[in-house]
Amino acid sequence: MPTISMFYGIIIRMYREIGGQHKIPHIHAEYQGEEVVVSLEGDALEGGIPKKKQSLVVAWVNIHYDDLLANWNLLEKGEKTFTIEPLK
Structure with a gap:
């Protein structure tokens, strides 16, 4: 899974899910083995x-x-994604 950003120990990924359950644009955020x-x-x-880390993810998504x-x-x-500036 391609990583598009990392900040404060959070790994942000976006990947193609052909036939996946989430039909709307979304990201996967992982922190210490947990994912949202x-x-x-x-x-x-x-x-x-x-909660605090998830709030950071939502702020980053909005920005x-x-x-x-x-x-x-x-x-x-079917093309490659690009990296996005981390939250600072």
């Missing part, structure tokens, strides 16, 4: 990580919405 799936609208779709949507569109075409 977050839509590009900032909603948790599945799983969970500690980088346009880049994330561009990455999602690349995936839809």
